[in-house]
Amino acid sequence: MRTILVVGGGYAGFYTAWRLEKKLRRGEAQIVLVDPRPYMTYQPFLPEVVAGSIEARHAAVSLRRHLKKTRILAGTVTAICHRHKTVTVRPSLGPDVELGYDIIVVTAGAVTRKLAIPGVAEQAIGMKHVEEAVAIRDRLLTAFDQAAALEPGPLRKRLLTTTFVGGGFSGVEGFGELLSLATSLLKSYPQLDARELQFHLIEAQGRILPEVTDEPGEWVVRSLEKRGAHVHLNSQVLSATDGHVVLSTGEEYDTELMVWTAGNAANPMVRSHTDLPIDKRGLLSVRADLRVGTKDEVIPDAWGAGDDAAVPDLASEIPGALTVPNAQHAVRQGKLLAKNIIAVLRGREPKNYVHHSLGSVATLGLYRGIFQYRRLVIKGLPAWLMHRGYHVLAVPTWERKIRVLSIWITGFFFGRDIVSLASVQHPRDAFLAEDLPGKPADRSTAKTAQAG
CATH class of the missing domain: 3.50.50.60 (FAD/NAD(P)-binding domain)
Incomplete structure (x- = not known):
């Protein structure tokens, strides 16, 4: 066989x-x-x-x-x-x-296209795998928790600064969705001011979303900037050592989270x-x-x-x-x-692959999206619904479709979960911390466990 x-x-x-x-x-x-x-x-x-x-x-x-x-x-x-x-x-x-x-x-x-830029290998997270997406979300949620415990200053500003490198579909969608999450988090953190939230999207070309035409791409930039984002076109990252970002335009700032979506290799x-x-x-x-x-x-x-x-x-x-x-x-x-x-x-001739594009659709955050098919452009809520509808039909197996639909319905009524599980990336830390000296609470817990 x-x-x-x-x-x-x-x-x-x-x-x-x-x-x-x-x-x-x-x-x-x-x-x-x-x-x-x-x-x-x-x-x-x-x-x-x-x-x-x-x-x-x-x-x-x-x-x-x-x-x-x-x-x-x-x-x-x-x-x-x-x-x-x-x-x-x-x-x-x-x-x-x-x-x-x-x-x-x-x-x-x-594979993700990497460039030999100082600090990127040590600071950046990609966005091709589930583990990376989870880490990005947990990193943002953890940064909010840490920032809320600090007085306004450089460290707090750094914790509330996020950078995406790459303005293709993956980068723009991830940027828009994370910006949507971060903006909604402000309701749960009254200590933080919306003006402290800094989101930077860096693109080496003079436009984003190369899969759509110029006008829809420009509309996306304007939409993101209205939401408080900073879109840097014709810009390149020269350095990101220790989270200090230096751009080819001369701009510099500190960032806690850097997501690398600068294309494939x-x-x-x-x-x-x-x-x-x-x-x-x-x-x-x-x-x-x-x-x-x-x-x-x-x-x-x-x-x-x-x-x-x-x-x-x-x-x-x-x-x-x-x-x-x-x-x-x-x-x-x-x-x-x-x-x-x-x-x-079975002795037959193979067929050629021919597929005419169904158009391009992208999510830009909760209830925001853009769709283009030839000259037809749809923006906002209708495009966002089209994005969700298309992908829930496209994801393989009915089991996955039903699971995704159920979480969307739950989120509509109760909102998104804002619990960070960043600690799962280091599961032994809590276990080892119990052995550190000078922690009365830990010792009492151990005695209770022994008595039981």
């Missing part, structure tokens, strides 16, 4: 394996999926996880729960040798192992550790039918899709255009990829 190896459990990988499970005949092939995380992250929900509008686990889809016929390996593929049809897997524990396959599906995704494994063809940007060379290769040459038994693949955009009028790396394309590519693999296994 053939082995189909799926590298990566993101959108494209998850949907490929999910559709293969449904379409493969008994004994036709076995599926193996390798990913270091046991879940697929539905990234469009991360801004709402940041704001506490969605529980973190609801933005993650369990691989083992929904891929019941697939063998899931917890590990990272570090190299692909298609010549010998083997991959090197680095498991969560133990030494590297070699794994053989008959057909490979490369959907390893992209090619996956290092795909770029440097495979004998499959790649383009000059380090992306997997993929044909329109999602087979690895060029227009004139096909690499047998190798397929690719998602953010790590240079997929031709046949719906674009621009010669040589590639599909943009977003969820809309990755999901549809994964579904077609599974159909095409089955078609080839």
